[in-house]
Amino acid sequence: MDTAAYARRFLTAELTDIDADITRLIALETERQARQIILIPSESIAPPAVLQALGSVFNNVYAEGYPPTRMMQDDIDRLLEFDHQLAYYRRYGDRRFYKGTTYVHFVEALAQRRCAALFATPEVPAERIHVNVQPLSGAAANLAVYDAFLQPGDTLMGMNLFQGGHLSHGSPFHISGRRYHIVSYGVDPTDERLDYNAVMALALEHRPRMIVAGFTSYPWAPDWKRFREIADACGALLMADIAHPAGLASAGVYPNPVGFADVIVFTTHKTICGPRGAVIMTTDP
Ligand SMILES: Cc1ncc(COP(=O)(O)O)c(C=O)c1O
Structure with a gap:
């Protein structure tokens, strides 16, 4: 093939014409997704319109x-x-x-x-909400927030990974757990719910610079007002990580942290059903 023909082919060929293997794998994965329901809460189905926009110039x-x-x-x-x-x-x-x-x-x-x-x-209109849509993932967004507000060694308080928190909330398996001094809160062993009085006591004892509220695996809705009170009582910033329920919060069927948290982070590929990525919002730029 001469150079001009090669360039034409390179710039205009469809995937099916040039890569039968990947074409086949996409077809197989499409079929797998239609056949299997794998209940991974962090995954979702992006509708074709989203995939179309993602595959644009x-x-x-x-x-x-x-x-x-x-x-x-x-x-x-x-x-x-x-x-x-x-x-x-x-x-x-x-x-x-x-x-x-x-x-x-x-x-x-x-x-x-x-x-x-x-x-x-109604209390916080759109003009007051500042949004960054650039993070490539929720964990990267969380790190960006920590980096903006914390110094290495500062105290960060988040939910224990094994009680419902996320790796990026200070787990020792994650860079957040190595870079900051972590104090973890958990659930009450008798009813497996958050005990806000215990979280308050922990916060007053350790005086974290930032509290992360929001979870990967905790089925009850958070009490944002209570988290705000805890953060205010110890002088901490409050970050709400609503990676999972963001779609529910935006639809008004889950408590919205806007108006309570200083910074809100969520992923766009879970209940928002959008592209892989994350968003950081604040009302105090
Ligand atoms: C609460 C929470 N925050 C952050 C993340 C990280 O998101 P990502 O996988 O996009 O980095 C997750 C992932 O499931 C999560 O559950």
């Missing part, structure tokens, strides 16, 4: 940095006035480390605004 773009401030502050209708936004954009610089991010700005800012709208409450 935006895959080709690097976009470290942030969208223009103006775009992050405008409401969704204003944001989507492309001519208006682009007129500003072409006139002023941006906050990216790469060129070619003209339309990525819109996607990122739109995701931020939509997320804020989804979690807004």
Whole structure:
């Protein structure tokens, strides 16, 4: 095949034409997912529309940095006035480390605004919710939050891995457990529920810099107000990790930590049914 023909083929061929093995594996995995129900709570089914958006040309773009401030502050209708936004954009610089991010700005800012709208409450309107949609996973998002607020050796209080917490809440198997001084809370052995008085006593004894509320494996809803009181009593920041119930919280059928937690983190591929990734939100930028 001459170079031109090779380039044409490389740039235009469908997966089925060039890689029979991967095509077959995708078909097999599609069938497996249709046949088997494996009850892993951290997994979900992304609808075809999500997979379609994920397989778009935006895959080709690097976009470290942030969208223009103006775009992050405008409401969704204003944001989507492309001519208006682009007129500003072409006139002023941006906050990216790469060129070619003209339309990525819109996607990122739109995701931020939509997320804020989804979690807004009557007390905390969307304009007050600041959103970062860049983390590649929930554990990475948690580490980013710790890195922003804690120094190595600071005390971090989270739920014990073996009682329902997540690895990234300070387990010794995870970097969070090695980088920070960890104090873990657990459940009351008599009813396997959180004993908020015991969590309060632990927090007052150890005075953590940050408390992580939120769990991987705990079937009861958290009492965010109580966690807020505990954090205030010991002067800690409160981080809510709603990786699992984020979809339920956004739908109003699980307590929403907005208005209680200083920082909220969740993954986008569990009950949100979106792409693999995570979101960090705060009302105090
Ligand atoms: C509470 C909690 N936080 C964080 C994570 C980590 O998310 P990821 O697997 O995307 O890193 C999980 C994963 O299941 C989780 O349950």
